[in-house]
Amino acid sequence: MPQLGETVAEGKITKWFKVAGDKVLPGENLFEIETDKTSMEVPATSEGVLAEIRVAEGDIAPVGAVVAVITGDGVAASPAAAPAPAPQKAAAKPAANGASTAPAVTYSSQSQTPLDPFDAIRRPPQNFGPARLAGGTVVTPLARRLATQSGIDLGQISPSGPGGRIVAKDVETAMAKAGKTLSSQAAAPAMARGASAEQVKAQFAPGSYEEIPLDGMRRTIASRLVESKQTVPHFYLTTDVEIERVMAVREEVNKTQGDAGVKLSINDFIIRALALALQRVPAANAVWAEDRILRFKTSDVGVAVSIDGGLITPVIRDAQKKSVAAISAEMKELASRARAKKLKPQEYQGGTSAVSNLGMHGVREFAAIINPPQATILAVGAGQRRPVESENGVKFVSQMTVTLSCDHRVVDGALGAELLAAFKLFIEHPVGMMI
Numbered sequence: 001m002p003q004l005g006e007t008v009a010e011g012k013i014t015k016w017f018k019v020a021g022d023k024v025l026p027g028e029n030l031f032e033i034e035t036d037k038t039s040m041e042v043p044a045t046s047e048g049v050l051a052e053i054r055v056a057e058g059d060i061a062p063v064g065a066v067v068a069v070i071t072g073d074g075v076a077a078s079p080a081a082a083p084a085p086a087p088q089k090a091a092a093k094p095a096a097n098g099a100s101t102a103p104a105v106t107y108s109s110q111s112q113t114p115l116d117p118f119d120a121i122r123r124p125p126q127n128f129g130p131a132r133l134a135g136g137t138v139v140t141p142l143a144r145r146l147a148t149q150s151g152i153d154l155g156q157i158s159p160s161g162p163g164g165r166i167v168a169k170d171v172e173t174a175m176a177k178a179g180k181t182l183s184s185q186a187a188a189p190a191m192a193r194g195a196s197a198e199q200v201k202a203q204f205a206p207g208s209y210e211e212i213p214l215d216g217m218r219r220t221i222a223s224r225l226v227e228s229k230q231t232v233p234h235f236y237l238t239t240d241v242e243i244e245r246v247m248a249v250r251e252e253v254n255k256t257q258g259d260a261g262v263k264l265s266i267n268d269f270i271i272r273a274l275a276l277a278l279q280r281v282p283a284a285n286a287v288w289a290e291d292r293i294l295r296f297k298t299s300d301v302g303v304a305v306s307i308d309g310g311l312i313t314p315v316i317r318d319a320q321k322k323s324v325a326a327i328s329a330e331m332k333e334l335a336s337r338a339r340a341k342k343l344k345p346q347e348y349q350g351g352t353s354a355v356s357n358l359g360m361h362g363v364r365e366f367a368a369i370i371n372p373p374q375a376t377i378l379a380v381g382a383g384q385r386r387p388v389e390s391e392n393g394v395k396f397v398s399q400m401t402v403t404l405s406c407d408h409r410v411v412d413g414a415l416g417a418e419l420l421a422a423f424k425l426f427i428e429h430p431v432g433m434m435i
Contacts, residue, residue, distance in 0.1 A: 001033070001061045002042060010062045011035050012216070018050045024070055031067070035216060038348075039341035048072050060163060062138070139166045146171040152178065162213065169196055217310040225369050232288075233408040236367045237416050239424060240399045243383050246430040247398060257325075266383065267303070267357050268328040272433050274355060274378055275299035275319035277422035284419040285352050287373040288409050294373075302354035302374065303331060305338045312338050313371060315351040324433060352376075359383060365401040375410035376419070379403040 001011050011033040018030060029041040030050075048070040055067040132138055137159055139147075143166050147154050152174050154166060161167035201209075214222070243266065250264050278285040278299040286295040299320040302313035314334035316327055337343050352375065356368040359382035368379040381401040387394050402423070406416040426432050 001065045003063045012060045022050045038343045142168040143171045238403040241424045243398045249430045272324050273426035279320045280422040281419045300351045302351035304356040305335045307339045367403050375407040377405045
């Protein structure tokens with residue numbers, strides 16, 4: 001299973017293009033995989049015969065797992081390694097109160113050998129990715145972390161998760177039976193998840209709801225946005241922006257360049273204006289990197305795109321160097337592939353800021369959640385005709401309300417206001433975007 005991004009820990013095989021016994025050439029598509037963000041075809045890297053498929057269509061495997069075996073032409077595949085026998089634990093010496101004093105045994109995702117439960121204390125913190133027990137049972141990252149922190153033996157837990165996985169609820173059940181609790185620091189992530197599914201369901205009449213299992217995308221969205229709201233100190237700046245001139249420019253361009261296939265949206269101008277504003281206020285063109293701030297020379301602007309089951313944010317690179325028409329064409333192409341789940345990881349990762357536009361849905365204004373490590377995100381509302389006081393009384397003008405969400409660790413209030421003012425200037429004077 002290939003690695004499709006730094007944050008991707010597993011993939012689902014949705015289709016095999018070959019069957020066992022087929023001849024395979026380098027570069028031929030072997031199988032198709034789907035992650036929480038994208039779907040892509042994986043080619044073979046060597047010539048031979050597809051001797052064995054070990055992960056079937058619809059099954060999920062962690063990154064690095066063997067999903068198939070290709071052998072030389074006519075050479076039989078070696079049998080799959082038999083599961084290692086469950087490690088024998090040392091006999092526990094009964095404590096004074098009759099409880100066992102034997103440490104719990106957990107397993108590493110690479111070697112599938114028992115680990116000392118206190119190993120995490122002696123070593124730097126582990127990366128708790130998906131793991132497999134010696135018998136092949138998959139353990140989710142959260143379940144593995146809870147088991148290590150509480151000293152629960154994963155080998156003694158009956159899995160209840162999808163595909164026979166051990167999930168956090170299974171570990172929590174085992175902890176309750178054993179009378180174990182986490183330290184206050186370790187318990188914080190578990191408490192942040194809120195009530196369990198059973199606790200929520202108990203509040204409603206049976207049969208009054210439909211249970212919809214979470215797919216990888218929705219799990220990732222939930223995890224990342226909860227993390228963002230809990231760890232990123234958000235603050236919000238809101239202003240009204242006149243869009244009379246930019247609408248007139250858009251209309252003229254579409255009218256005169258329509259035969260050439262140019263059809264601009266207001267969102268294309270918004271992306272360009274934010275990119276130029278980040279250049280005008282370079283201190284805000286930055287991200288948080290724990291022990292330092294990274295300040296960028298280019299404006300890489302993400303754009304939230306709604307897709308089936310969630311959203312994804314493809315990134316327009318070097319947006320400050322691209323015309324509105326170029327941004328429009330690139331955005332259409334990226335959005336099309338995003339909805340087909342065909343984006344490459346490098347096309348939706350990174351970026352210093354982002355745009356989230358709900359104006360097409362009639363939303364007047366809203367505040368978006370920052371997508372780390374980005375330090376800002378601009379929420380755009382619908383354009384409306386609004387009454388505005390003038391020297392000659394009250395007149396109606398077209399306006400939209402925008403809200404800039406800022407990470408206070410990177411962008412202070414005055415800096416955020418400066419960035420928002422620069423954005424407003426470009427939108428209200430669109431000729432500046434054409435230079």
